Amino acid sequence: MKASVKWVSDELFLGTSESGHSIVLDANNGELAPSPMENVLISLGGCSSVDVVSILKKSRQKIAGCHVDITGTRVDSIPKLFSDIHLHFVVTGRDISEKQVERAVNLSADKYCSVALMLNKSVNITHDFEIIDQD
Template structure:
């Protein structure tokens, strides 16, 4: 896997993936685009959501929606690494069993989400979920 990041001027950078997709990043606290650290949160949410949805579908759970709300705290020193990140999965569907959602969230966190597994060495990652029936 390869990527390139190009400085656009000021504190804006454009990342281009090997597949040709682009993402603009703003090092100035995310004023014009997500900051790189916001990108880390979004990547964690995306990676884990892919897992959770896939696992729930394979478990034949009737899900109609999934989103994850992430919150992170950073240390007060430089570099300002994440100290903690919490993920709250919100699953929508009919007759969705909590045991299946809990299993999916745990499998993602402990086994499948590459982003979470990379961050685990330095970051305390926690998670919970809620199920919303229509």
């Protein structure tokens, strides 16, 4: 897997993936685009969500939606690494099993999400979830 990042102007950068997709990064506190560290959170949330949705579908849960709110806490010293990240999954659907959602979230965190497994070596990652039943 390869990617490139090109300086565009001031503190704006253009990241391009090997598959040809691009994202804009803003090193100036994310004024014009997400900062690189915000993208780490988005990547973690995306990777985890893919797993959770896939696992719930395979377990025949009637999910209609899934989103995750991610909160990252950074240390005060430079470099401002993440010390803690919390993921809060919200799963919507009909007759969703709490046991199945818990299983999906745990499997993602402990076994499948590459981003979480990489970050786990230096960041305390926690998660929880809620289920919203759509009648």
